[in-house]
């Protein structure tokens with residue numbers, strides 16, 4: 001039985017709704033400093049401990065049998081809380097970045113190795129129905145040698161929406177450089193091709209539209225594009241979270257025999273597959289629009305469809321249970337999480353240095369960890385506005 005505590009009840013609420021429907025999960029405690037958010041759940045969770053302070057959440061939760069925590073607190077503050085929870089004997093799910101500095105990446109990895117606790121990064125975009133379909137096609141081997149992959153995640157909004165999502169002067173969404181929210185674009189590429197990033201170079205581009213909001217949103221670049229050599233020899237090009245004027249996100253994997261992709265002009269719910277005439281298997285079309293349907297993914301696909309969470313959250317809950325209760329290995333472990341965070345962090349340094357190429361540490365290797373263990377450069381302020389050691393946007397002279 002998973003006896004879970006949820007830290008952060010905003011995005012955390014989506015998972016609370018899934019957890020409470022699951023017979024193998026009990027919500028033991030919920031913590032959010034904004035008590036209004038917690039009160040929305042008070043009646044539904046008569047038995048859960050509700051509080052505003054993390055230490056109280058941890059100690060009271062443990063007394064009540066809590067064995068794992070789901071971190072949905074501020075994007076840039078996951079690692080210290082993950083470490084506290086693992087040191088207290090709990091397994092951790094982090095939604096959805098692992099660390100905001102290289103130093104934190106090292107600390108997190110070493111805490112998992114020291115405590116033996118399970119750690120899972122809840123990156124859900126690899127589990128969207130089209131990405132699952134693409135992953136199935138890639139793993140069949142029909143693409144041949146994998147050469148190139150693309151991941152593009154677009155998410156912006158009008159001023160009212162941006163204000164709603166950026167509560168407070170020092171909130172992470174006002175200071176996050178464009179490369180940092182990388183998991184939704186890079187995660188699916190890694191998962192579909194079972195590869196890890198090795199080197200990154202990147203570029204960002206300034207946005208006049210976002211510059212108009214600079215008094216309260218300081219990260220006014222419109223996009224950050226990263227370019228990686230992956231450990232399977234493939235090249236990948238992907239975004240962080242971008243504000244490019246585009247109405248879609250998209251993913252593409254190209255081999256030397258075939259390619260698969262979705263998004264853009266491709267009909268919703270379909271994956272486009274292309275073969276050369278000379279690589280096309282007998283009986284197949286050169287170009288096909290394949291249905292991406294959850295019914296193709298067995299019993300769990302049907303459950304996911306019925307649960308109405310084709311967007312991926314259902315699969316995350318399944319992965320958490322598979323790993324924490326049933327002891328199965330997961331792809332998005334602490335090493336994958338640290339690699340994604342390091343790509344985002346070093347990708348930003350590359351943007352600030354005109355595309356300089358950076359080696360992404362292999363966090364399994366102690367010597368490589370040693371090189372970055374005191375690297376704590378950050379674009380994020382603490383709650384009093386102090387501690388920034390990196391700019392969060394490209395230099396811009398206002399012209």
Ligand SMILES: NC(=O)c1ccc[n+]([C@@H]2O[C@H](COP(=O)([O-])OP(=O)(O)OC[C@H]3O[C@@H](n4cnc5c(N)ncnc54)[C@H](O)[C@@H]3O)[C@@H](O)[C@H]2O)c1
Nearest residue numbers: 008009010011012031032033034052072073074075095096
């Ligand atoms: N995978 C997805 O599709 C997806 C979608 C939205 C958000 N997220 C992730 O979820 C995380 C949270 O984002 P969000 O959208 O909920 O916005 P948010 O970061 O503004 O909300 C965090 C919540 O945690 C609470 N909190 C933070 N620090 C706390 C502390 N020290 N003590 C008590 N409560 C604390 C806040 O009051 C707030 O309710 C981020 O890492 C974000 O990247 C993922």
